[in-house]
Amino acid sequence: MTEQRKTLTLKVPVLTRVEGEGALDLRIKDGNIEELRLRIFEPPRFFEKFLEGRHYSEVPDIVARICGICPVAYQMTAVQALEKLFGVEVSPWARDMRRVFYCGEWLQSHALHIHLLAAPDFFGCNSAIELARIHPDVVRRGLRLQELGNEIMALFGARSVHPVGLRVGGFHHAPALSQVAHLRQKLLDAIPEAEKLVRWTAGIPIPADSQPFVSVALRHDSDYAIETGFIDASDGLHVDAPEYDTHFAEYQQPYSTALFSAYHQQPYLVGPLARLNLSHNRLPENIRKLIAENALVFPNSNVFTSMAARAVEILFAIQEAAQLLENYQLPDSPNVPVEPRAGIAFGATEAPRGLLWHRYEVDEAGLIRNARIVPPTSQNQARIEEDLRLSLLNFGLNNSDDALRLHCEKVIRNYDPCISCATHFLRVNVVRTSSQTISERNGWGGVPFRCTPFPLAGEGWGGVNAAPESASALPPPSLPRPAGEERFRKIRIVGIGAPSDDDQIGWRVVDILKTRLPPEVEFIKLDRPGSALIPLLETSSHVILIDAMQGGGQPGDIRHFSKHEWEIYQQGLSTHGLGVFDALMLARELDCQPESLDLYGIEIGTAQPGELPSEAVLSAVEELADRIASNWRQAKN
């Protein structure tokens, strides 16, 4: 079999949101690409159907769930579409702050993509963790920028994934002046960092791979378009969101669950490079200057420029947000009143990955009748296939399989198809055969069960639907109590502590006892269990609890409370406030106590969280372990 006659199947298991999990199938025969398919097989999630019958006010919380990486894009597109239909004009404050909010998502998403997903390829690394070993400062800088993007989103939305602050009419809440001032300073501090990032990405060598394609993005009269503008194409198209359907059409390929999209029957590019190709002259002067200094040229027909394009947009997003927050003032109200109106709502914004288009039909009560959402990745899908075809021919099909695989990965990642193609892995099945058929793919469904199952550890943590035979498991509080006498046979030694401070004395005692007592004893270390102690008590015959205490004694004092003694002990028992005490009281009231219950406390004095335990306390740990072990042996005899 010659190299020329090989049949190659390349498969990339990709993970993503609505468009999702996918694979690349490539068949090369006689030096030609016979077949190239980007298959997306993320199970359909039917968001458009969930939206039917929902009140307009519920839409932002639902559409956020389409994508964990770019929820703001989905929320913004939806609320703006609905506001336009309802004739709602949000305040200038809300308009500006929404742009800041959106800048946060661009920053977060682009920084994630460059550092965790795309850049490792160019340094021969398989992951950002590997890249961090060679370029620790670069990766740490990237992660800090990503964090800053998350902070912007959390400022307005309380959290960065599925934020909860946006509503039709504005925001639910206006951030305080002090919070904004704090964040703005961080943004200003980050500008030089982002400039360094632009220089760094511009210096990474990329393949010469110019291709003809149409760029499509929102374009604004004066600003760099993010949340508003006309839909423009590099061939001169200039339309408003409602006209999208006249020029763009979705179609299905049998091998993919994501619909493809075509512009006048042709593939097209959306995303950062498409935006810069159309709007580079809308960037502030200093950024244009930086671009020129670093020999970056826009418009650009090499999609490998996308990583640098993202870096440019990171700098822009930081500068833009800092500027919009400069004279921040609290609004009279973060939102304006909304009255729904029946009709059809259209919206389009620039998600980090490109144009996002929504259409909603709404009734007079404000309920959604139907919805259509066209995400950026499905728009890029045909372009990725076309790019791979051209790029592979340009690269040379005679390259080794590994080289072809890596090249395909890089090409796919240029588009950042959600986080998916991010995956640093393209499984290659090389099938060398003269047969015309594509070899059977080793998909998820065909995963053989060839691993011998190893038994679950006997000391398991119970389980949500734990099978009854795992009797040693600790039932979580929600499970019904075990039937019969079984529940009375357990002997448990329980160390209580907390990982955050140095409150781990109870755990230390348990660790020592583990090596000294027979296996029929169950050892458990608990982190501030609260009421979770109760099911554990009620399923045991004998329990020894060990905890740190601050009872006013000398550090290293050991106090012992039998079942009856702790009942009269009122307070100051535990460093965990009343948690353990309350749980024991409750267990008594519920008649959930074991036959015997011993509670040991080691006095830690006035130790503060984070302090290392003193010598006295450490020797008390040893002493207590000795005492429990010797009591055990005596009881046995």
Place this chain on the structure above:
Amino acid sequence: MSVNKSEKPKVAVHKFSSCDGCQLALLDMGPTLLDLAEQVDFVHFAEAGPFDDQARVDLAFVEGSVATPEDLARIRLIRENSKMLVAIGACATSGGIQALRNFANGMQWTAQIYPQPEHIDSLPQSTPISSHVKVDFELWGCPVNSQQVAGFINNFLLGVLPRDNADKVCTECKHRGLPCVMVSRGIPCMGPVTRAGCGALCPGLGRDCYGCYGPAENANTDSLTAQFRSLGLSPDDIARRFKNINNFSPVFREAAVKAEGTHD
């Protein structure tokens, strides 16, 4: 769970049907992620790079719901290969928002979205991981946050049982000193029946909790339903509140069905 001291515990992060947002609880940790990578060995975490979906691991995080025939085989294999399996997020713990199709005819929906529905391979229901294999622990939330995941890993490394806070969002409002949005402003809030863990984010912004952390323990949905009615919500309005992010969790599902049955 004993952790082999001689080498770092092996951790896998698997994805099923989801939006990828819960994996961001790890990827959004910032520089902490690199420190975490010093403590554990991520052998499979496709979003971050490492790919070995069949690796045997000490700890597997599973995001997403089971939604296709392939998922069924895959989750069983993951269970066999993992000493500890932890479901993270609403999709993995309750079937997620996409479980709304469980109330409808999914096949019809496919036909309404796709011109050629025969090419779409999807199970009739979207179900949580615990419907198929034993799950050792669940972290609820849509999405779970970094504190939940980091806290879990921290406990795991220390060999300590994880904490499970099944209390209500109301307690978090009290801890934060937030005035109750329902009592003081009449906003229909899901906080009284919703599991704590987010830190009362929504009431903190002056809006209603919408239940994204799923049902709390001993959730009194009947009482909340009565409260919603007294605030003027229709049975459909009430049903939609329960039929949201965690619609297929038994507690919310029953509350939704019950509310729908109370049409005058």
